[in-house]
Amino acid sequence: MTKVHNFSAGPSILAPSAFEKSIEDIRNFAGTGLSILEISHRSKQFEAVMDETRQLVADLLNVPSNYDILFLGGGASTQFYMVPHNFLRTAAAYTKTGVWASGALKEAKLYGDVKVVASSEDANFSYIPKDYTIPADVDYFHCTSNNTIYGTQMKSYPESPVPVFCDMSSDIFSKPVDVSKFGLIYAGAQKNMGPAGVTLVIVNKDLYSRRSDRPMPSMLDYKLHGEKGSMHNTPPVFPILVSKYNLEWVKEQGGVKGMAARNAAKSSLLYSAIDSNPHFTTKVAVEDRSDMNVCWVLAPGSEHLEEKFNTACKEAGISGIKGHRSTGGYRASLYNALPIESVQALVHVMETFA
Numbered sequence: 001m002t003k004v005h006n007f008s009a010g011p012s013i014l015a016p017s018a019f020e021k022s023i024e025d026i027r028n029f030a031g032t033g034l035s036i037l038e039i040s041h042r043s044k045q046f047e048a049v050m051d052e053t054r055q056l057v058a059d060l061l062n063v064p065s066n067y068d069i070l071f072l073g074g075g076a077s078t079q080f081y082m083v084p085h086n087f088l089r090t091a092a093a094y095t096k097t098g099v100w101a102s103g104a105l106k107e108a109k110l111y112g113d114v115k116v117v118a119s120s121e122d123a124n125f126s127y128i129p130k131d132y133t134i135p136a137d138v139d140y141f142h143c144t145s146n147n148t149i150y151g152t153q154m155k156s157y158p159e160s161p162v163p164v165f166c167d168m169s170s171d172i173f174s175k176p177v178d179v180s181k182f183g184l185i186y187a188g189a190q191k192n193m194g195p196a197g198v199t200l201v202i203v204n205k206d207l208y209s210r211r212s213d214r215p216m217p218s219m220l221d222y223k224l225h226g227e228k229g230s231m232h233n234t235p236p237v238f239p240i241l242v243s244k245y246n247l248e249w250v251k252e253q254g255g256v257k258g259m260a261a262r263n264a265a266k267s268s269l270l271y272s273a274i275d276s277n278p279h280f281t282t283k284v285a286v287e288d289r290s291d292m293n294v295c296w297v298l299a300p301g302s303e304h305l306e307e308k309f310n311t312a313c314k315e316a317g318i319s320g321i322k323g324h325r326s327t328g329g330y331r332a333s334l335y336n337a338l339p340i341e342s343v344q345a346l347v348h349v350m351e352t353f354a
């Protein structure tokens with residue numbers, strides 16, 4: 001079989017070592033003679049996994065000690081309403097930079113006044129808005145660091161008079177980030193951390209004193225999840241384990257600094273292949289191009305080559321580059337675990353094609 005190059009936007013490619021170690025733990029977890037899939041989450045062996053995963057997140061992202069690191073269920077989409085449930089008292093500021101950002105602000109509207117301070121909807125979300133002002137009389141500012149569907153990425157964050165909350169689902173652990181500048185960060189694991197089923201939340205505990213006074217179901221309560229070490233209910237045991245192994249691999253490869261160098265090399269290779277090829281073009285603003293999701297289309301006049309290109313990709317084992325159903329075209333996701341050899345294989349097809 002041809003080697004498959006996995007450019008999937010999510011669930012996405014993971015480090016090979018994460019699979020090998022997880023498979024062993026399905027058979028015999030930590031020498032218990034039991035599978036990770038059938039052992040109590042309160043066993044000391046799993047508690048160790050939880051502690052180690054939390055520590056890996058803390059080390060890799062340099063998380064200050066006044067932050068809770070939580071592993072929750074429900075995906076990033078649950079954070080779209082858990083965030084305002086906890087912290088939206090009267091109003092919040094949001095950026096509208098794509099489908100996910102729009103989803104987050106739609107849910108926030110259920111809880112209060114949402115001020116859209118910046119939007120790139122006028123140009124089909126092909127750029128990151130800049131030069132906007134965040135009002136001081138809102139409870140928080142929410143943004144999306146990487147717009148997975150459109151291939152745009154925030155390269156810097158605005159000055160904010162209020163706590164900054166960020167959906168980092170598709171670029172967490174891809175580069176260094178100064179956590180102390182954020183009130184809350186969340187990320188569905190399945191893009192760049194691990195398999196689907198667990199969501200990472202990093203939240204400044206100082207914010208708990210400013211929570212809304214609406215009724216608080218336990219499962220929506222960050223503070224409670226923090227106090228219980230993400231063990232208030234049965235946590236997503238297996239996704240946490242696989243995430244641990246994937247993050248161990250990130251650490252071995254030089255941590256998030258190592259990932260940033262790796263990812264920049266991959267994305268610049270692919271963007272230059274697009275820019276130099278007469279059959280392809282991209283609508284994404286150059287300065288906002290994502291290192292994680294690279295989006296492009298067939299150039300005007302070359303649209304008839306679609307089937308040919310798709311076939312050439314298929315023959316070369318290129319998998320998962322079909323663009324999102326809302327945008328069409330192509331999208332190659334270059335998450336941490338994707339080797340540069342896969343990008344070289346794709347670029348080779350594009351060049352041969354030209």
Ligand SMILES: *Cc1c(COP(=O)(O)O)cnc(C)c1O
Binds near residue numbers: 077147169189
């Ligand atoms: C995929 C994605 C989501 C949705 O994540 P789920 O875990 O499926 O709820 C939210 N935000 C961004 C930026 C994403 O890429």
